[in-house]
Amino acid sequence: MLLATCSVLHAETTITIATVNNGDMIRMQKLADDFTSKNPDIKLDWVTLEENVLRQRVTTDIATKGGQYDVMTIGNYEAPIWAERGWLLPLNDLGADYDVDDLLPSIRSALTYDGTLYAAPFYGESAMVMYRTDLFKKAGLEMPKEPTWTFIGDAARKITDKDNEIYGICLRGKAGWGENMALLTAMADSFGAKWFDMNWQPQLDSQAWKDTLTFYVDLMKDAGPVGASSNGFNENLALFQSGKCGMWIDATVAASFVTNPKESQVADEVGFALAPDNGLGKRTNWLWSWNLAIPAGTKKEEAAKKFIAWATSKDYLKMVAEKEGWANVPPGTRTSLYENPKYKEAAPFAQMTLESINSADPMNPTVDKVPYVGAQFVAIPEFQSIGTAVGQQFSAALAGSISVDQALENSQRFAEREMKKAGYIK
Template identity: 45%
Template sequence: MFRPRATPAAATAAVALALSGCAGAGAVGGGEGEQIVVAIVSNPQMQDAISLQDEFRAEHPGVDVRFVSLPENEARAKITASVATGGGEFDVVMISNYETPMWAENGWIENLQPYIDETEGYDADDFVPSVREALSYDGDMYSVPFYGESSFLAYRADLFEEAGLEMPEHPTWDDVRELAAELNAPEDDFSGICLRGLAGWGEVMAPMTTAINTFGGGWFDEDWNATLDSPETREAVETYIDTVQQYGQPGAATSGFGDCLTRFAQGQSAMWYDATSMVSTVEDPASSTVAGKVGYAPAPVADTESAGWLYSWSLAVPSTSEHKDAAWDFVSWMTDKDYLRLVGEEIGWERVPPGSRLSTYEIPEYAEVSQAYADATLESMNGATQESAMTHPVPYPGIQFVGIPEFQDLGTRVGQQMSAAIAGQVTIDEAIAQSQRYADTVAETYRAQEEQ
């Protein structure tokens, strides 16, 4: 497998993104002692971790944790800029299986395997195998999962039953469009489906790329030719954009994961295709009006066996940290089996971070509340491979992302084009043409490397 290294140009691009996207950081902390700074994404599960900090302080009174919590796009840019340039602001960073192998190769993050091996009862073998492998480099784990996810299609089973509709066992994008059309009721502020439209490589481009894959398209072919203007990619983009424009939520171009989560959980959409981690909120009666009313189906397909992605929000320790032992104390606490039980007992079993540890699904209380989605989650994660989700080989790792350093910038730029097309600010043809030019520039570098 081709292993990309982060280039100075890629790091510079990441810094440029961060300078425009790091406003709004919030620090939370307390107590005295060795202070560590933790940069995380402000998703619901991460906010739960902040709310449980008294438990961590009770176990580690000598460690004072301060959080910088940011929306997903801003967090990516801020964390990348800091780690890539050796800024040293953070002792723990929340990254993913996109960054982990590249940053490990570059020496930007610590090898956590020695810490794992020396921590009694931590049990790294309990991690979901596909996630553990995705967060490893040369056989060692360089980040550990807070939660893991694939993607699936959530739908209002109660409304389907009322309307006499049936969700296919393996829905296609054509099925999704027909069902969305049946249930769409914009006059009641109710959409047939919710899909991300917010610009960003980890926002609109995550679900859209799975559509591109299953239609037979892609970002690059095996010879590093950009293929964003191929007929297959074009059909996927047109299908995705037309679906959300015709049957999706109002203001779709500014809807990210969080917006769709709120909308679906408050009963304003009939379907939602997105990350399996949604279940922690969707099935929580305290924050969702549709808990217990939702069914889950595999990611919609066209020409492939499956279409789900594989992703993990994970915790890593930058090599520049001066508090590595204290950082591991926090990382191991937040990713241990005991933490998952703590969330269940203190906040609710519906809120347990899913998809990281196999043992989670053996906890009786969790098994009871997750019976509607546990199997669907694990099946989606286990089936998320390039071989099953793509029609042809590609020269890079990743399913819903391209595992090269330049993708943060490239994916962001293409995401801006697609979001603009969803908003009607540019035509789909214009968005595709500009995206192809962006991808061509990146492809030239990799073709040149292959020729050397």
């Protein structure tokens, strides 16, 4: 009788990761050989998408149980909503050395539903002012730590030099609930505006929204770049790095990219300030994180969790520091990072980033009382479609194809229709 000999081979598991085309995520892909060398039985398949496209694809896939992805990059907007619907797997077992208690409390809280973590933060952010110190000095201006929108508007106009393609300010104009509406919602909060009153009636036809949008459109017309209605985070980052923006008010995560001499022509001439206010007690800052989560439909949960634990760990931050320098590690997720003297020395923006994150108040986002939470979004499922539709109207107003009044009127009608359809109002 012949005895057959068998060799047992580990079956290779391929996990598909949907992620955003931001700098930190691109870097993660480049460093992923570290993960696959430690986990040779796991292969990574990347799907890298522009921000608006990513949101649309992952939302469609998880809502229809399409099963295309094993790991999704989602925001703190989606995490609790999708967890409540049973669309995400819990992440309460990422390993003994993961140290979930080291996550910044505000970030961890935003990713927790019913006491359980459902997404792990890759980086966290608020918003702040990044500005060219050389242009301010030349114009005889001094940036306050806590500027007002009035100061920002005056300064932007003074440092604009359109003949030399230097624009006083770059702000998001690209339509999308997480693109231009992230900025404009936070800005509206500082102007005393709100999306809905306590009865969920839309408020986009209010004077406060008109003041916000008029100020924004006028400022960008006077001091913004050509084609601003097409510019989102990445486009404005490129403009700032090439020396074409005097100021940029956007995500704190951009700080390492604008101060990196390998990427930025103005790296040695960048200063930072808190996001502006309008004298009403609310700043134009937000609380956001890009996070890795596992859709409930995956059949590769164990491999997906291993990857998430690797990508959002303390060891990952150390690896980035060793290869790219401490200033370039993904910010805004861990307390220990902001206690690390090497990071504080290497990152001149570290303290301002932490202050901005800590001062964001998504539980009380507006001047008046409202029935919702979320500093740059409204944490209800319907906001994704409402915010995107309104973003298209506001982008059209910025482009000059419709008036501010028309944009607000169209937005109000759309929001009323959607809120009636969803049963919030009659």
